[in-house]
Amino acid sequence: MAGRFFVIGVGPGDPELVTMKAARILRESPVWFVPRGHQDGESTALAIVEPVVDSGGKEVMNHYFPMKRIHRGETPDPEVAEAWRQAAEAILVRIRQGDDVAFPTLGDPAIYSTGFYVCETLLAQVPDLHVEIIPGVSAIGASAAAAGQPLCLGNERLVVIPATFENGRLQGIIEQFDTIVLMKVHRVMDRVLALLGEMDLLEHAVLVERSSQSGQRITKGRHLLSAPEPHYFSTIIVRKS
Numbered sequence: 001m002a003g004r005f006f007v008i009g010v011g012p013g014d015p016e017l018v019t020m021k022a023a024r025i026l027r028e029s030p031v032w033f034v035p036r037g038h039q040d041g042e043s044t045a046l047a048i049v050e051p052v053v054d055s056g057g058k059e060v061m062n063h064y065f066p067m068k069r070i071h072r073g074e075t076p077d078p079e080v081a082e083a084w085r086q087a088a089e090a091i092l093v094r095i096r097q098g099d100d101v102a103f104p105t106l107g108d109p110a111i112y113s114t115g116f117y118v119c120e121t122l123l124a125q126v127p128d129l130h131v132e133i134i135p136g137v138s139a140i141g142a143s144a145a146a147a148g149q150p151l152c153l154g155n156e157r158l159v160v161i162p163a164t165f166e167n168g169r170l171q172g173i174i175e176q177f178d179t180i181v182l183m184k185v186h187r188v189m190d191r192v193l194a195l196l197g198e199m200d201l202l203e204h205a206v207l208v209e210r211s212s213q214s215g216q217r218i219t220k221g222r223h224l225l226s227a228p229e230p231h232y233f234s235t236i237i238v239r240k241s
């Protein structure tokens with residue numbers, strides 16, 4: 001019998017935020033297919049789950065996924081598409097041998113996660129493959145919690161966007177919503193802060209770096225202008241009310 005494929009959200013960094021269901025499925029899966037964002041780097045998802053579930057006795061397959069922009073509806077960068085294809089091929093070998101394969105991914109799989117691209121690639125080849133998505137605590141909720149503020153209450157409208165959008169597009173979206181969550185801010189910090197300044201929203205912004213992790217840092221308002229280079233795990237929340 002063929003094995004199953006599980007995409008497992010493992011939360012934003014604190015191992016205590018790994019759900020019981022995520023831990024159980026990882027414990028029961030003989031193969032872990034773990035994503036890495038750098039050729040030689042460690043897998044963040046693996047580092048999050050290892051204090052919770054012993055990886056001893058597991059086959060841990062590391063796979064590098066290049067961090068490049070993806071525009072839905074457009075042909076992906078060939079290097080990215082090749083990484084998805086190779087991942088699907090390696091996963092299918094183990095699934096056809098009857099092993100369940102777990103793919104731990106940072107935060108929640110439904111939010112800007114490689115896990116879904118791998119799922120799509122797998123399902124294109126094997127449409128009746130057993131795939132399960134296990135939700136996790138997203139950096140969005142973890143960042144709001146760290147900042148001690150809600151994302152939306154009552155009739156407020158919330159939007160989540162990549163900060164990498166060009167300024168005109170960002171501004172149009174920011175104008176329409178009450179709370180704006182900007183992800184992937186680390187490379188475009190100066191441009192985003194300048195835009196928030198122009199829109200008179202800097203005082204409403206909070207930067208949460210490494211939420212729930214040991215290096216967690218929170219910077220608010222004009223202090224953002226003198227903050228050091230942000231970490232890759234950085235999210236800005238702009239709450240207008």
Ligand SMILES: C[S@@+](CC[C@H](N)C(=O)[O-])C[C@H]1O[C@@H](n2cnc3c(N)ncnc32)[C@H](O)[C@@H]1O
Pocket residue numbers: 012013106107108109110111112113137138139140143182183184185186208209210211212213232233234235
């Ligand atoms: C590729 S997305 C993955 C999001 C993830 N699937 C989730 O649900 O949190 C990566 C972005 O998530 C945000 N992020 C991930 N972990 C974070 C953390 N611990 N603290 C703050 N932001 C984080 C950053 O904006 C980062 O650029």
